[in-house]
Amino acid sequence: MKTANEKKNKMTTSEKTSKYLMPNFGVRDFVVSGGKGSWLFDDKGEKYLDFGAGIAVTCLGHAHPRWAKAVAKQAAEIAHCSNLYMTRQQADLAEKLVEKLGPGKMFFCNSGTEANEALIKAARLYGKKVTGAEGKKFRIVSAIDGFHGRTLGALAATAQEKIQKGFAPILQGFSYAKYNDLKSFEEQMGDDVAAILIEPVQGESGVTPADPKFLKGLKALCKKHGALLLFDEVQCGIGRGGAFLTSQKMGVKPDGVSLAKGLGGGFPIGAVWLAKPVQDIFTPGTHGTTFGGNPLACAAALETLNVIEKEKLCENASKMGERLGRGLEKIAKKYPGKIRLTRGVGLMRAVLFTEQYPNAAVCKKLRENKLILIPAGCNALRFLPPLNVKASEVDKALNIFEKTIERL
Numbered sequence: 001m002k003t004a005n006e007k008k009n010k011m012t013t014s015e016k017t018s019k020y021l022m023p024n025f026g027v028r029d030f031v032v033s034g035g036k037g038s039w040l041f042d043d044k045g046e047k048y049l050d051f052g053a054g055i056a057v058t059c060l061g062h063a064h065p066r067w068a069k070a071v072a073k074q075a076a077e078i079a080h081c082s083n084l085y086m087t088r089q090q091a092d093l094a095e096k097l098v099e100k101l102g103p104g105k106m107f108f109c110n111s112g113t114e115a116n117e118a119l120i121k122a123a124r125l126y127g128k129k130v131t132g133a134e135g136k137k138f139r140i141v142s143a144i145d146g147f148h149g150r151t152l153g154a155l156a157a158t159a160q161e162k163i164q165k166g167f168a169p170i171l172q173g174f175s176y177a178k179y180n181d182l183k184s185f186e187e188q189m190g191d192d193v194a195a196i197l198i199e200p201v202q203g204e205s206g207v208t209p210a211d212p213k214f215l216k217g218l219k220a221l222c223k224k225h226g227a228l229l230l231f232d233e234v235q236c237g238i239g240r241g242g243a244f245l246t247s248q249k250m251g252v253k254p255d256g257v258s259l260a261k262g263l264g265g266g267f268p269i270g271a272v273w274l275a276k277p278v279q280d281i282f283t284p285g286t287h288g289t290t291f292g293g294n295p296l297a298c299a300a301a302l303e304t305l306n307v308i309e310k311e312k313l314c315e316n317a318s319k320m321g322e323r324l325g326r327g328l329e330k331i332a333k334k335y336p337g338k339i340r341l342t343r344g345v346g347l348m349r350a351v352l353f354t355e356q357y358p359n360a361a362v363c364k365k366l367r368e369n370k371l372i373l374i375p376a377g378c379n380a381l382r383f384l385p386p387l388n389v390k391a392s393e394v395d396k397a398l399n400i401f402e403k404t405i406e407r408l
């Protein structure tokens with residue numbers, strides 16, 4: 001007779017996942033066992049070109065030797081000590097980010113959602129400070145089809161029915177306007193608006209870059225109404241758009257930024273930067289976190305930023321992004337009945353399919369042909385390779401993509 005333990009260990013990963021994990025991620029049919037650089041390995045020893053990078057996270061590729069060494073070294077010294085104490089790693093990371101983002105201060109958390117949650121709270125405290133009372137200036141205007149996360153605050157800023165559905169009543173104090181439509185934002189503005197929160201490139205809903213003129217217009221609107229301009233660069237930041245922040249490339253300076261995904265190179269960390277005039281908005285006791293910015297997460301992020309600098313990965317993202325973009329344009333032109341269009345910046349690109357070709361099915365076919373992409377809104381698939389992707393890997397991905405599309 002087998003013991004209960006023996007029976008448990010005979011279960012496959014898939015059986016254990018469906019028995020012990022909540023079903024919120026739907027049915028998953030792929031087991032990852034490892035990765036190296038731009039390649040991902042499954043549990044059967046098959047190798048895949050990973051142009052998803054864990055949804056724009058592993059910006060140095062998998063198992064980068066310098067990153068892995070820095071994480072192991074820090075884990076052997078001290079991983080966590082709480083924010084009751086200071087650590088060199090946190091101070092060094094904050095200094096490095098301020099150097100890159102401009103005069104201001106940092107707050108560290110654990111995810112993109114948490115970073116946006118902090119921005120929302122910062123906007124409310126700012127409104128209270130400038131009016132001298134709570135509840136007078138607290139409204140946040142965000143863009144339709146944006147994505148800011150899944151907690152109740154971030155979800156309230158996420159103007160997508162499919163994300164908000166089931167969670168009524170939605171947190172008050174949010175209004176929505178059309179992306180890349182300055183007039184629509186103008187209509188939503190008033191002196192009760194504390195901030196505009198927006199992605200410089202809408203990622204989840206299908207990789208739509210903002211028009212720089214639109215972002216400049218938002219900056220002027222914020223100035224007129226005494227509101228903060230807050231950029232969610234959780235997905236498009238940390239070099240992905242071909243500059244450290246995509247908004248830097250677009251030439252618009254915000255009052256606050258949220259970061260996560262690529263920041264830790266695969267280690268969970270989120271961050272908020274607030275510009276100098278509002279850098280001290282969080283006074284003692286107004287916000288906090290147990291894990292956020294612990295020495296292990298900060299060491300991982302510091303090494304990620306060091307490698308990005310040393311290996312000139314923002315430049316590589318720009319160059320490889322153009323190569324990828326050009327290749328995708330060519331394929332899109334060749335198959336107009338299958339592909340509607342392609343768009344994006346740097347190494348954040350999408351191909352939008354026609355109705356007859358659902359992105360999930362195409363994604364599966366591509367995976368069978370050993371290329372991993374990520375679905376997005378607008379029936380799109382996203383290309384989000386690591387920032388150190390090689391030209392030969394971009395060409396290989398394009399080749400697999402074209403052959404797969406041809407045979408659809």
Ligand SMILES: Cc1ncc(COP(=O)(O)O)c(C=O)c1O
Nearest residue numbers: 111112113147148149203234235
């Ligand atoms: C622009 C943007 N903001 C926020 C989030 C939420 O980040 P996280 O999943 O780390 O909480 C995401 C995640 O996809 C994102 O793309």
